[in-house]
Amino acid sequence: MSKLSLGQKVAQSKVNRWVDPSFTDLSGKSALSGVRKGRQARLSKDELCGSNRSKKRRGEASTSSSTTCLDRGPPLREQDEPWVDRHTPRCQAELAVHKKKIEEVENWMRAHADTKALKGGAVLLLTGPSGCGKSATVQVLSRELGFRVQEWTNPSSVDPDVNIFDSEPAWRLNGFPSSQSAQFQDFLLRANKYNCLQMAGDGGSSDKKLILVEDFPNQFYRHPGSLHDILRRFVKTSRCPLVFIVSDSLSGDSSSRFLFPKEIQEELGISCISFNPVAPTTMMKVLVRIATLEAGKSGGRVSVPDQSVLEMLCSGSSGDIRSAINSLQFSSLPDMSLEKGLWGKKKDRSATSLGKVTSTTTMRKRKNKETKEQEEEQAIGGKDASLFLFRALGKILHCKRGNTEGAGGCHGPGLPSHLSQHHRQTLLVDPEVVVERSHMSGEFFNLYLHQNYLDFFSEVEDVVRASEYLSDADFLTADWTNRSSLGEYGPSVATRGLLHSNSTQVSVGFRPLHKPNWLLVSKKYRENSLAARSLFADFCLTPVSLQTELLPYLAKLTNPLRNQAQITFIQDVGQLPLRLSRGRLKLEVLTDKEPGLFEVNSEEEEEEEADGGQAGQGGGLPASQPRPTTGQDLEEEELLIEEYDSD
Amino acid sequence: MSLWVDKYRPTSLGKLDYHKDQAAQLKNLVQCGDFPHLLVYGPSGAGKKTRIMCVLRELYGAGVEKLRIEHQTIVAPSKKKIEINTIASNYHLEVNPSDAGNQDRVVIQELIKTVAQSQQIQSSTQREFKVVLLTEVDRLTKDAQHALRRTMEKYMATCRLILCCNSTSKVIGPIRSRCLAIRVPLPSTEEVCNVLTTVCKKEGLLLPPELAKQICEKSGRNLRKALLMCEACRVQQYPFSADQDVPETDWEVYLRETANAIVSQQSPQRLLEVRARLYELLTHCIPPEVIMKGLVTELLSNCDGQLKTEVAHMAAYYEHRLQLGSKAIYHLEAFTAKFMAIYKKFMEDGLDAMMF
Incomplete structure (x- = not known):
């Protein structure tokens, strides 16, 4: 079915012809429409190619069909072919x-x-x-x-x-x-x-x-x-x-x-x-290879972007090699100089073909402003950067800071001596951005932080401050009436508080992260309270005295109870394991790519969600995750660190 | 076989064991005919409900003791269905509106309306009003309390309210001023001991006075708790011995162990263990406020005098937070961490002082 009959191919290539082909014939037209056309062309080609599409994407150009295609019709001009297709990996x-x-x-x-x-x-x-x-x-x-x-x-x-x-x-x-x-x-x-x-x-x-x-x-x-x-x-x-x-x-x-x-x-x-996602180093290699190949082939028409542009493309694509190559092709088009005016303030990124002199100076300028402009950096076709929850939590909990005094000097006068204990090095991450990219509500992010932060602290004094900030964050978002206005501040207070209060940066190495227990606990609390109320309604007691006085003593008495439900409930709730144990709650390890729990608004939903979440997220690592004690473990972790730096 | 607490609950004002003056006053109140709204308050286990039931019996006779549990569904204006349990006789209706959570206002309005709109059938032989008994009034939202105040005035002709709560501090002024407030204090130690001995005598048991005193201390003069303890003692060992251990509830023991764990070591790891224990308590239906209170009491007993004020202050701060916030564990943990830090500092200072 996926193999096309010959007749069909002819038809397709014919159809293909009257689509105005892409990138290079922009001259004279406005850049924007050119861009749009380019996209259109590619789009329509994709559509028309029908079953061929996905193979063409990044897989090898499905040999038989594409060759016949080229045989029948007049051959495509070389520039028309997206680099993604031209440079599909062959081995x-x-x-x-x-x-x-x-x-x-x-x-x-x-x-x-x-x-x-x-x-x-x-x-x-x-x-x-x-x-x-x-x-x-x-x-x-x-x-x-x-x-x-x-x-x-x-x-x-x-x-x-x-x-x-x-x-x-x-x-x-x-x-x-x-x-x-x-x-x-x-x-x-x-x-x-x-x-x-x-x-x-x-x-x-x-x-x-x-x-x-x-x-x-x-x-x-x-x-x-x-x-x-x-x-x-x-x-x-x-x-x-x-x-x-x-x-x-x-x-x-x-x-x-x-x-x-x-x-x-x-x-x-x-x-x-x-x-x-493709690691930045690997992607750099590929991009450099493609860029040099193309530059050699085109004989000067395509200018090779310099190293820093490639790095930028690399970080902008957040591990998506297809989009990286696409934007590489786009950014190294000769006609880009014409569009300089239209790209406006983004020129220092995209106008790479203006000539070496200007581009290098702008690049240098950019480097100075690098930290500030990090957000704008994502060039044409850059993806919205996003983080898996595991990484996002890691960024906050591991608390990466700049390590030298040198950088701190230019940020204005230091703190007065009586506040010197509050001095910290500059942060390497922007907490608000991390929370935003984790695609979670602030409250849930806080819950995850709360579940895991203790592992990363060594001093009780620091923990005090951290827990205080978490308490503040909860207080800020508790009331629904002002949640809309204060909602953003909750995670901000929590993350920044955690980062700041972790004064002694101990490098703890790899720590497993866990899912918050609170949702399960509060759900159980509510359920048990309801069950207690309905099962023991005939005692006519207020909930508090029912739960704290009657039930625990009923567990100790030999009174015959009405029904089996009451008996099991008493055995379950009225008695506590008195050994010094870790309790019955199991910690669920948060795996690398697991999505967080979903957004929850009302209590009822919370119950259902928590239920669904538990069912949906069976713990345990997928088979392909790195097992501890294998060689792969180390490499995976290195990759992790690289990604921290890249953002 | 029912519990001793229920079995030997006095059923008429004349049979009450303590606060007899108050009982006599209540009797007068009923007899003089002009019965006001009542607001009965006092600590838990003092006998508020018992007293209220006695008043109701005085009003209506033995008919109020025929109770039935009803499951009512009320539809809020927002079309949301609220389900609530009520306990009712022919003459009165008991409801705990705080069961309905945020929707308690609707419960109050609807229930009182339905009760008040139906007249008593034989008004010649009976009172012309019914009674609605609302428990845990101090847990009502402000909204519901204001709704209550209007309803009270509106249906005064056919309906009286008896409100029952632990403390009046959370009841709004307008309601307090519309009710006759009756405080039911805890029984004294002797009174508790007397009740325990008479109950044991009725059961045909002999309770040594030392044990009665011990139970009384352990229960904090909470009579319900004392009776439950006494019954648990009976299960544990009979004949009683004067120095036998009074069984405590599991959660109290568990909480004390938790407090000991906090005192014995102050580190993030220990805090993690404490958190697990707090979660365990919560899953066993112990409300966060009770955990907080119990924890503070246990911790304070481990503290030196000058530390106590500071710890109590912190406890008050985080207890307030607990009320304002939405997720209790943050605040419980913050308090624990704070205590750890204060205690650690105190111990270190103490060590330093010893050195010099």
């Missing part, structure tokens, strides 16, 4: 993915290559932020291992004229579109059962096959259950490995969690490998 070494990850995926593919030996399903789930090289890894590896990739793409049912070419038999036979999920099921079934026809020119293709799904029919987002049913059926009869690629998102509605909940993963034996 493992070119992939901007951590070696261990590639190895992990490769091992999985090797292990599941032999279709005869397969028992049960072979399903792999790749997760990670967008642009971290998931699809590219699969494409490269499948080429190297000799898999043929069959990919599912959602049939677009908007325009029947375009889709008449779609090789969708069900459609042609019945005359009306069947539902996407039915088509998907059909696709899986047939991709699984039948081999591709041996074409004449197709020599040497092996019979190894791999089904790739990046695009999910919409319906599965509404009813993940139907996907699970299809998968269950697939797993029973599967003869070739199936790979799902799902992009992570930072907000809580992570689709991988939604589409593939833990219990389904276990039930169907889905192995899960999660990718990290």
Whole structure:
């Protein structure tokens, strides 16, 4: 299905022609419309290419189709092709993915290559932020291992004229579109059962096959259950490995969690490998390579951005290599000089092609203002930077500060001597920004901080001040009437208070972070109080005396109680374990990429949410997370530190 | 078999064991016919509810003792349904409006309205008014209290209110001035001992006076608690011995251990352990205010004289915060940390002084 018939390709390339191609013919037109056109062109190309799209994105330019495409029509001008496509990685070494990850995926593919030996399903789930090289890894590896990739793409049912070419038999036979999920099921079934026809020119293709799904029919987002049913059926009869690629998102509605909940993963034996954002060093390497290649090829028309611009692009893209390459291409266009005026105050970033002299001076200027302008730095196409909760908490709790006196000198006179104990080095992070990027409400962020801050303190005196600030923060946001105006100050007071009160910066190394217990505790408190009130209503007591006097003594008395519910309740609530123990509350470790609990407003919702949150976030590390005591552990942590510096 | 507390609860004003003058006054009040709204207040375990029930019996006769528990659903103007338990006889209705949380105003207005709108059937033989008994009035929101004040005036003809609370400080002035305030103080040590001995005698047990005194001290003259303790003693060991241990509730023991843990070591790690213990107490339905109070009492007993004022001051500060804030653990923990710091400093100063 993903393979296109030849006729279709011709049609497509024809359609492609009358789209005005992109970047270079801007001269004379206003820059803005040019930009828009460029995007349009790419967009429409994407749309029209239909099933080819995702392969073109970052995966290898699917060899057969693209070559025929070039054969038939007049060849695309070289500049028209996005660099992302031109520089798709062709071998493992070119992939901007951590070696261990590639190895992990490769091992999985090797292990599941032999279709005869397969028992049960072979399903792999790749997760990670967008642009971290998931699809590219699969494409490269499948080429190297000799898999043929069959990919599912959602049939677009908007325009029947375009889709008449779609090789969708069900459609042609019945005359009306069947539902996407039915088509998907059909696709899986047939991709699984039948081999591709041996074409004449197709020599040497092996019979190894791999089904790739990046695009999910919409319906599965509404009813993940139907996907699970299809998968269950697939797993029973599967003869070739199936790979799902799902992009992570930072907000809580992570689709991988939604589409593939833990219990389904276990039930169907889905192995899960999660990718990290591309590390800045790796990305730099790739960007430098592409920039030099392009500069060499174009013979002066494309100017190579200098090191600092690349660094900026690198940090602006926050680990998304696709967007980094796109913005690299954009920023090194020769026509950028024309647009200087339009870009206005952003010129010191984008006007890199003005000539070495000006650009270097502006760059130097920029460097001086670097700290202040950090926010504006994200160049064209830069992503909104965002942080996983784990990282955000780390930034606050680890309390990174500048380490030399030198920088502090220029910030005005120091504190008077009687306040000298309040002197701190300049912060390396902006707490408000961290909270904002964590995509959580301030109150929840505070709860997470509160759960974890004690591990990072060594002096009781510091803890006093920190806890005082947390108490203040709660006080600020407690009343709903002024929550809208004071809401921002709560997390600000808490984070800054924590940072400031941690006077002795001990480097604690890696500490596991935990999820707050409070939600669970307060929920239990409410539930138990309600239960007590309803179960023991006939004692006619006020709640306080019921809970603190009657129930504990009832536990000690031998009075026969009315019913079993009362007895169990008394045993549960009336008695406390008197040993010096840690209590029954288990600490739930917050894993690397876990989203926080969702926003909660009213009490009732809080109850439900807490419930759902508990169910949804089964603890434990995913299989691909670094285990302690392996070599990978160290490397992962280094990567962590690099990211701290990059922001 | 019911608890001793319930079994030997006096049912008429004449049978009350202590504050007999007050009982006589209440009797007069009922008999002279012009019955006002009442505001009964006093510490917990002093016998407020018992006294109120006696008054009701005096008003209506034995019929008030036929109680039924009703589950009522009230629809707020915002279409939100509020569910609340009430205890009612033919003549009165008891409700704890603070069960409804923020919606207590609606509960008060609606319930009193429905009660007040239905007239007594036989007004010749009975009183022409019904009684609504509101407990925990001090936990009502200000909104609800103001609503109450209007309602009180409006339905005076058919309905009397008896309000019951621990302290009048949280009851707004207009309500206080519309009620006859009756304070029920705690019984004295002798009175508690007398009650304990008579109850034991009725049970056919012999209670040594030393043990009675010990129970009385342990219970803080809270008669309900004292009776429960006494019954627990009976379960623990009989015949009683004069020096037997009076069983305490688990949470009190647990809280004392927590306090000891705080005193014995002051470090962030210890604070983390204390937090886990506080969470444990909370999950066992011990309200944060009670935890705070218990913790302070235990800690103060470990403190030197000059430290006490400071600790008490901090406790008051954070108790207030506890009321204002929304998440109790922040404030409990902040208090614990503060105490740790004060105590640590004090000990270190003491050590320094010893050195020189």
